[in-house]
Amino acid sequence: MSTGYEEIVINERYSIINGSYAMFGLTIVGNFASLFVIDALHATSEEVALLTSLPALMTVLATWLGAVWLSRVNSKKMFCIRATSVARIFYLMIALAPFFIHGPFLAFFVVLLLAVMNFPQGLSQLSWQSLMGDLIPEDRRAAFFGIRNRITTIIAMIATLLPGLALQAFPSDAIPPYQVLFVLSTLFSFFEVYYLVLHRENTERRPDVVRIDFHVREMLKPFHHAPYRRFLIASMVFNFGWQLAWPLFSIYQIQYAHATAIWISAFNVASQITQILTFTLWGRISEKYGNTLALAFACLGMAATPVMTVVSRNLFYLTGLNLITGLFVSGINLLQFNHLLEVVPKQDRTALIAHFNVVIGVMGIVAPQIGVFLLGKIHMDPAMWVSTVLRLAGTLIFFYLIRSRIRETPGVTDDRV
Template sequence: MDDNFKSVKQNEKFSILNGVASTIVASTSNNYFSLFAISVLGATNYQVGLISSLPQFIGMFAMIIGSFILSRLEEKKKFTAISILFTRLFVFSMVFIMFVPPEYRSWVFVLLIGLMNFPGSFMLLSWQSLIGDLIPDQRRNSFFSERNRILTIVGMITTFLMGIILQQFDKANPLPYQILFFIAFVFGIVEVYYLFKHVEHKKEKPVKPIKQKRLTLKWDVFKDKRFVIFLICSLYFNFTWQMAWSLFNIYQIKYAYANGLWISLFTVANQISQVISYKWWGRMADKHGNAKMLIFVSLGMASAPLLTVLSTNLYYLIVVNVFTGLFVAGTVLILFNQLLEVTKEENRSSYIANYNILLAIIGFIAPQFGVFLLEISNINIAMTTSTIFRASSAFVFIWLYISLKKKYPASPLMLNQK
């Protein structure tokens, strides 16, 4: 028992260090993809939309392949580490994007971002499954709230420093972005190092392997009603959430004329409120249950698009990001913990794979739908529509809460609810 507790604590430590490196990677690359595409490469609205949606489309196929690979692995750590490395190699390739003929640069950049999500989907799927095995149920809310708080602080500091660096250069100068992409790759190596430090116990092979396992891994999860109810609700919420992702970038850069420093300040403002709210969301989820808290999360997230388009004043947009960051923290923490709660440990990889495959379809459609609304109307109508859609997801989560409470009162999902 003591050895098991020791390995859990060790895994928590290295998970945080691994997450710190991963956060630095995102803070020096992903955060500035849209700004680089618009300001340096001259990307269109459609191409900016593809930056959000194409990775999801490619990831859908990766999830199918990854689910079969993971179902055959006795150990997931090595596969996760290799997936991380290949994902970061795509970031490294972006350093050389300016060597591509000008007329093809924006399309090559979009394609690189899309293809990067092939190993990136392996990375996400295997990490979620691995960490679900390594961190016990009773420690998840407290650990992930603390982990997310630390990573958000790191992301906030890194993003602010990167914004200051970008401010020293002309908005259309590619050099600072190339430097950031290289830094991201270096920390990607650090990320792999700390992933290997995790302690993973090899799973024993079953004495009598089931011949049809390959087929049942794909469909059996849909017989679990708890999972299916959560799946429907989560997919609807993610559609309403993701349809505005590209719109925020377009509004901030093309309408509010934000440069690298302001984009960094928006991100930092959002992250500050995440830092101060992660523990609160964790405590509330422990007290009331994840299903109930998702109702409040969705209502808070609904305010973001409408509040954003009320003004192009950059200082005002910082305040909006502070407010909306409170609910982003709840979304990230509670959705992930809810997913782990409605999945069974013995075939969690299959649950997560199917969930992420369907989520990838939504992730491809939703941003394109948002850009489509922008093209046929204007930014105000598109963002207001997003707010209405997001608010409607609160009713979906009410259905989730009531359904689970009535049909599954003794399930783990409801144990914490009062």
């Protein structure tokens, strides 16, 4: 019989291996789906916007329903296994789609597949976040997720660089190379699910949870919890500005700067190199100064990214910019999730994680559409400036929360605002 400490160590090891295999598929699909849709399938700007908005809509629906379902299951692990398995089947469906669908409708159909895939993926992500909150103690999270994120980012870099080099050997509008990549993603997902199965979940030690019903009153209830409410407001503003520019980056890099697959890989690898080197740094900063202050500085760095992007179409410049912005991406990826776990009560963890994902997901539905709308009305540079201003506004709210907390409680060192 293993002790609780041994179970924690085992789960940490399996989580890293599981995350590594998952990252292969997620990176290939995440990085090259837009290139596949734009270059190989000749998608319109509206379809590129849908490539961001429709998956966000599915994620919102999945989070909404998933929180209700997850509050009624005995094993979060089994729920996560089923959801992940269904999500990964879509990799294969995307690979096979060109054999059955032809003409202009193919691009829209692939966008639909990518969107629907995000429903089970949203269920998987929600259940995984809640499961990790149960399996990894709070005092180990910063160090563990720093190590895990660094390793999975190395995997992501490999899964970005090698496919990018391979695609460079083919015409930009060639479809079969992308199909091969999506099939490989499916194969890696088998190992992802296998190591997820190996996690040890003690359902007898799970804290009591309240069954969730998402009525209007239930959706407003989380706002009564002050630390979560404050964090959510700042995150809403920042994420709206962040996600507004997502389709603009893809359009700018591919259509304005004429980046090929190898350059898209270079952008991502540059960012990932910096992330690998700085995950543990952000973990130490958060332990010393608190999550809110560390997250605020990470958001401040990300606020400048849109306007710095449109300074030049030089591909070497854009690669260098991604090298710098990777520093702030790593901070946001690590600290936003850690801070979310920090500000939610254990007994309401699933409900509040779901609430957060739903609200941020709504931002992901609306913001990209507004970004493309602004692109058509005021063109690329002003649209990027709008993104920067909104990101900066969210950052200032984080700093305001810190100042307010210090003013309310003199001498406070805990930043749970």
